[in-house]
Amino acid sequence: QSALTQPASVSGSPGQSITISCTGTSSDVGGYNYVSWYQQQPDKAPKLIIYDVKNRPLGVSNRFSGSKSGNTASLTISGLQAEDQAEYYCSSYTSSGTLVVFGGGTKVTVL
Amino acid sequence: QLQLQESGPGRVRPSETLSLTCTVSSYSISGTSYYWGWIRQPPGQGLEWMGGISYTEDTRYNPSLKSRLTMSVDTSKNQFSLNLKSVTATDTAIYYCARHVAGGSSSFFDHWGQGILVTVSS
Numbered sequence: 001q002s003a004l005t006q007p008a009s010v011s012g013s014p015g016q017s018i019t020i021s022c023t024g025t026s027s028d029v030g031g032y033n034y035v036s037w038y039q040q041q042p043d044k045a046p047k048l049i050i051y052d053v054k055n056r057p058l059g060v061s062n063r064f065s066g067s068k069s070g071n072t073a074s075l076t077i078s079g080l081q082a083e084d085q086a087e088y089y090c091s092s093y094t095s096s097g098t099l100v101v102f103g104g105g106t107k108v109t110v111l
Numbered sequence: 112q113l114q115l116q117e118s119g120p121g122r123v124r125p126s127e128t129l130s131l132t133c134t135v136s137s138y139s140i141s142g143t144s145y146y147w148g149w150i151r152q153p154p155g156q157g158l159e160w161m162g163g164i165s166y167t168e169d170t171r172y173n174p175s176l177k178s179r180l181t182m183s184v185d186t187s188k189n190q191f192s193l194n195l196k197s198v199t200a201t202d203t204a205i206y207y208c209a210r211h212v213a214g215g216s217s218s219f220f221d222h223w224g225q226g227i228l229v230t231v232s233s
Binding site for chain 2: 032034036038044045046047048051052057089091092093097098099100101102103104105
């Protein structure tokens with residue numbers, strides 16, 4: 001059981017927008033603006049795509065955007081492309097003792 | 112460009128100690144405020160943060176692993192290491208090392224190694 005809850009899968013057609021949710025508690029997502037998102041292609045290491053809720057590292061497409069409301073963070077992929085098909089993980093700082101928690105991952109399928 | 116590379120045995124016997132090293136290149140791990148962390152991923156499953164260490168050897172461990180886990184850093188070799196004792200089949204996973212931007216205003220992993228699969232079996 002992961003500390004952060006993500007939907008197992010999300011799908012969309014090319015050009016559409018999709019949103020992945022990441023639900024935690026006031027001890028993690030809700031309490032701090034330290035949510036990050038990672039994209040993992042098959043047999044590859046995770047890649048940082050969003051940090052501190054809504055910031056994009058250099059080189060990451062602006063089609064990826066992050067937001068947060070209460071205990072739920074969200075990753076939106078706009079203009080969905082075939083190359084976006086991957087597993088996506090959210091993560092947050094937590095004051096609960098673990099310090100870092102991850103979501104269970106969401107598989108994005110481009111139809 | 113900062114790079115991280117994991118190294119160690121691909122197989123460990125049950126009850127023995129799993130030892131891995133992460134070599135950092137094109138960046139000195141000394142004198143910076145980053146933590147250097149380990150994250151693992153069992154086959155077909157999600158990510159689990161194991162812990163991290165600073166160059167001053169300040170360590171932070173996942174409480175679920177704390178009794179079995181030790182991390183160390185060797186600034187002269189620009190490396191950091193992990194020892195996980197008394198392993199079982201449930202420790203079979205891909206182990207990633209990563210730079211952890213952690214402090215008063217952020218927490219994220221911005222650079223990752225390629226990962227190393229470690230299988231626990233006799």
